[in-house]
Amino acid sequence: VSKGAAGPTERGFIGVGLLGMGVVGTGVAEALSIHGSFLQESVGLPLKLQGILVRDAGRSRSALVDSSLITTQSKDVLENPEVDIVIELMGGEDAALPAIRGTLADGRSVVTGNKEVMAKHGAGLLAMARAKGASLKFEAAVGGAIPVISALERGVTGARVRALRAIINGTTNYILTRMAVEGMAFEDALSDAQAQGYAEADPGNDINGTDAAYKLAVLATLAYGSPVSPESIYCEGIGHLTPRDFRYAHDLGYAIKLLAIAKEIGDGELDVRVHPAFIASDAQLAKVDGVYNAVQFDSDSAGELLLYGRGAGSGPTTSAVLSDLIEVARRLTGHGGPQSRQTPGTGSRVRPIDELDFRYYLRLTVSDQPGVLAAIARILGDASISIASVIQQEVDETAGSAEIVITTHRARESALRDATGKLTALDVVREIGSIIRVEE
Amino acid sequence: VSKGAAGPTERGFIGVGLLGMGVVGTGVAEALSIHGSFLQESVGLPLKLQGILVRDAGRSRSALVDSSLITTQSKDVLENPEVDIVIELMGGEDAALPAIRGTLADGRSVVTGNKEVMAKHGAGLLAMARAKGASLKFEAAVGGAIPVISALERGVTGARVRALRAIINGTTNYILTRMAVEGMAFEDALSDAQAQGYAEADPGNDINGTDAAYKLAVLATLAYGSPVSPESIYCEGIGHLTPRDFRYAHDLGYAIKLLAIAKEIGDGELDVRVHPAFIASDAQLAKVDGVYNAVQFDSDSAGELLLYGRGAGSGPTTSAVLSDLIEVARRLTGHGGPQSRQTPGTGSRVRPIDELDFRYYLRLTVSDQPGVLAAIARILGDASISIASVIQQEVDETAGSAEIVITTHRARESALRDATGKLTALDVVREIGSIIRVEE
Numbered sequence A, B: 001v002s003k004g005a006a007g008p009t010e011r012g013f014i015g016v017g018l019l020g021m022g023v024v025g026t027g028v029a030e031a032l033s034i035h036g037s038f039l040q041e042s043v044g045l046p047l048k049l050q051g052i053l054v055r056d057a058g059r060s061r062s063a064l065v066d067s068s069l070i071t072t073q074s075k076d077v078l079e080n081p082e083v084d085i086v087i088e089l090m091g092g093e094d095a096a097l098p099a100i101r102g103t104l105a106d107g108r109s110v111v112t113g114n115k116e117v118m119a120k121h122g123a124g125l126l127a128m129a130r131a132k133g134a135s136l137k138f139e140a141a142v143g144g145a146i147p148v149i150s151a152l153e154r155g156v157t158g159a160r161v162r163a164l165r166a167i168i169n170g171t172t173n174y175i176l177t178r179m180a181v182e183g184m185a186f187e188d189a190l191s192d193a194q195a196q197g198y199a200e201a202d203p204g205n206d207i208n209g210t211d212a213a214y215k216l217a218v219l220a221t222l223a224y225g226s227p228v229s230p231e232s233i234y235c236e237g238i239g240h241l242t243p244r245d246f247r248y249a250h251d252l253g254y255a256i257k258l259l260a261i262a263k264e265i266g267d268g269e270l271d272v273r274v275h276p277a278f279i280a281s282d283a284q285l286a287k288v289d290g291v292y293n294a295v296q297f298d299s300d301s302a303g304e305l306l307l308y309g310r311g312a313g314s315g316p317t318t319s320a321v322l323s324d325l326i327e328v329a330r331r332l333t334g335h336g337g338p339q340s341r342q343t344p345g346t347g348s349r350v351r352p353i354d355e356l357d358f359r360y361y362l363r364l365t366v367s368d369q370p371g372v373l374a375a376i377a378r379i380l381g382d383a384s385i386s387i388a389s390v391i392q393q394e395v396d397e398t399a400g401s402a403e404i405v406i407t408t409h410r411a412r413e414s415a416l417r418d419a420t421g422k423l424t425a426l427d428v429v430r431e432i433g434s435i436i437r438v439e440e
Helices: A023-035 A074-078 A096-105 A115-132 A148-158 A170-182 A186-195 A210-224 A243-252 A314-332 A372-382 A413-425 B023-035 B074-078 B096-105 B115-132 B148-158 B170-182 B186-195 B210-224 B243-252 B314-332 B372-382 B413-425
Strands: A014-019 A047-053 A085-088 A109-112 A161-167 A254-264 A269-280 A292-299 A303-310 A336-338 A357-367 A387-396 A401-408 A429-438 B014-019 B047-053 B085-088 B109-112 B161-167 B254-264 B269-280 B292-299 B303-310 B336-338 B357-367 B387-396 B401-408 B429-438
Touching (some): A085 A314, A096 A109, A109 A115, A148 A303, A148 B148, A161 A210, A170 A243, A170 A254, A210 A254, A210 A269, A243 A357, A243 A401, A372 A387, A372 A413, B023 B047, B085 B096, B096 B109, B096 B115, B109 B115, B148 B210, B148 B303, B170 B186, B170 B243, B170 B292, B210 B254, B243 B357, B243 B401, B357 B372, B372 B401
Parallel strands (some): A085 A109
Antiparallel strands (some): A254 A269, A303 B303, A336 B336, A357 A401, B254 B269, B387 B401
């Protein structure tokens, strides 16, 4: 397939192909149907939908969208010479990756909200777009309406990012907020999130941190100009947290958030990870509640920058797709519009979590008998882990068990892992309830 | 003066002229001296400083900057055919406005941090830039390192802004934070801000809200695509606030912030104003403390978006200038880079503050005698202002005076003004200490 002989200018419009017609796809299609010609003012040419790929042609669709555009044949969209820009909203890798690749190979531009594809193949796809003179925009893949990708594209050259900390999964942040504010159990908060439409029926990728890790891979790749693959990111979910952890966190002056973190740590190495973390309750990120997302950058010269907004939902995501679309369209008509600024280079190493140092919060259920704390302290001391604070509470008199909560000074993750192995082996330790890193 | 015959590509570099060498100008000059050729990678050509206009040639300058570039003759910079981009960092209107106009008229691009010029002449200058095919970038004029201009340029088309609320003056926010947290008097907090370098020796434009109004004019013009002049903005400073106001605010569940607000209110009218305001203490903006700035947008489809960061200081501002410079330079080399997206149209009307409704906080010093509250309530009632809450406290037994704090339901500003005139005329009212609007 080659680019149609007539370009958008000769043709008198910019042709848009849409792959996928879920909630966001429908929003985009409706906006183009209603406002496509209105956009002529800012773009220079009207935008016209040329085809919409769907899986199930039988489903009922928005009355605002011309039904003759709907097709189940991808070639009707991808091989249409009057399609200048393809909007990919199918999600997943299988069909989306070849569609994006084929479009870019053809010198045509792509707007996508696909975090999985961008996380796994972003660096290569961006290089391909650059080589072909095409645009690849993906604001909708991370942070919904928060213009974090454009901030990174704009900002990285002016101010070097030293650290990036983000709350980039609305489902888990909603659940954690309910657990913190109302003392709900994880399962109840999850059910509630599903009832509210904030969690999918199969919430696995959100709960276990995979979704956040995909988005973090995209952000870290842009921020550090070095491809960071999702597999290289240490990832831990929120399913094991209990209301007790939130109570202790509160008493100790912390909030618990699922953080996505990427930092430069010298020697060309990066610290990149997703896990629940204690953060000081007066930190900006601690105040990000519910389905809101936020991305915080620390940079050399510009200090701290925080972008906060709705991270998901059809409105914000549709808005991000349309903004990208308009930028790409403006570029096609010579009205400017940024292309991504830097090509990811050849790799910083992501330092394994075992080689990093953290402060920890540990919650243990132990036998309520003398000498327990001494035994625990000895094991930690032997592993060079020093204790910062201890809270001991009687929990269950009939079971004869007590709860011990320990916060540590900075210690190597591998040392902590060894020590917790030994703690588990102690007769008096019945269970290690939680181990949560403290983010400083 | 006409553009040099040789463009940047033939010449092999992009020439940059700098007007002004204060702290930010020095930072920019040093960055270009050190990194100018390094930028070749992202820009496509090296950036070379061609001239630096200063007022006082005798002052000692950074050793990192080639002193032969320094001149006191503006023509050495502005009429140099090898200058493609002019960076204006002189501030004020007198010299800056003709320099910016002349450069744009010539088809060359401008990066400026000049909020006064952009506030007063932004719409016209942007139209001129567009007509001449030049770029005019001004991220550094508002919000320091916070990429609020690029967010607006990017976002307005995708999501219509309904309301914009901002803390955009670091000096006043620092002072208000000290007053709130430590109960300091205004004068002491101001002295402290000056000692810390957060307030100028002559802090008038910050304290009386003018600086915030300039920035708000720039933001509102971009957000609503309609020129908003600084003169049309109701503007009130912070000099009259007392520690007592902060104590009452805290007790009532509010923070006091100098807010810059712009809202669409229907009928093609805008509500645009700068004044100290009560905002609920759990609102995001209430948590923006010290020299930090934040801009919050409410939009139709994208929900709430907040951008937070250091609003001033040489580092953040330098970073904003360099980001703009790189975007403009990339456009010159055909690597893209956005131009501002919309031309301000022909004016929404800014509705005068007298025609707007607010809830109010009033603090009055009154004679400590029976019937005072009844007399006050009668005047408010006659003006159709209903009282939401009253706090009455004895303040000074020797003076026989008490303090009454009233919060009202929504009332017309003109009605409140009439009522406070009548209150002042009452014998029993010794002073109206404060009138502060509540922002909801």
